Amino acid sequence: MDTDSSDMTAAPSSGGLQLTLELEHPDCWMREVTAATAARLLVNAAYLVDGKVKAHVVAYAESAAAVEALVAATRASDHTHAVTEMDTRRSFGGISAPVNKATRTLLVEYGPEESIHDALVSHGFMNQEPIRIRDGTEYWTVAIDESRATIQEKLDAVCAQKDATITVTQITSATTGSRERDGLAVRQLSDRQREVFELARKRGYYDYPRAVSGSELADELGIAKTTFHEHLRKVEATLLGPSGTDRD
DSSP, X not given: OEESOGGGGSXXXXXXXXXXXXXXXXXXXXXXXXXXXXXXXXXXXXXXXXXXXXXXXXXXXXXXXXXXXXXXXXXXXXXXXXXXXXXXXXXXXXXXXXXXSEEEEEEEEEOGGGOSHHHHHHTTOEEOSOEEEETTEEEEEEEEOSOHHHHHHHHHXXXXXXXXXXXXXXXXXXXXXXXXXXXXXXXXXXXXXHHHHHHHHHHTTTSSSOSSOHHHHHHHHTSOHHHHHHHHHHHHHHHHOSOOOOOO
């Protein structure tokens, strides 16, 4: 397990902890198809039925062709047993499909040995929002009411069990009420806004002194500097109120 915070060995939090995780593990069709195509996945639910996992997912991309490529790759994967296309809706199983994107809603069946979901849940990590998969990496937001030292032990156990790499990118200590409010605000962000914000936070854009400039992050994301700042303004207005300022 990797972590960017030495606080993993700190004292327990009385209000529980919320973690943002980046995961990679072998034999995962979701990582495979998002790495091979320009489309992404949102996963709201996965159920174990008759010894097989059935996952409800939304595939989305800038173009219908990219989504079609992901669906075809999912059907062709050695790690999927069945793929059923379902009615595409704005909201499906708690997932709000990204606005202005090409989308397809799928029910995908695969083996439990190729899923990391049950390993995390069995160690006490509970999903707080839909799982996001892009470019071959899974992004999870989970809650757990354990000490930080115990959390590290549990994540190490999951890594050993599933041959996984798990990076903790954020640890939040809060009361249940404030965590729910924060989670609601985060869910209001678009996928692109969240991606920009997460990269800015990870690269040290909000550090003092700043570790990276807005221009550098815009180049890394392949967008214009003005677009980068516009995304951050909208994120800051959603999370903090309309007080964000242009930065570089």
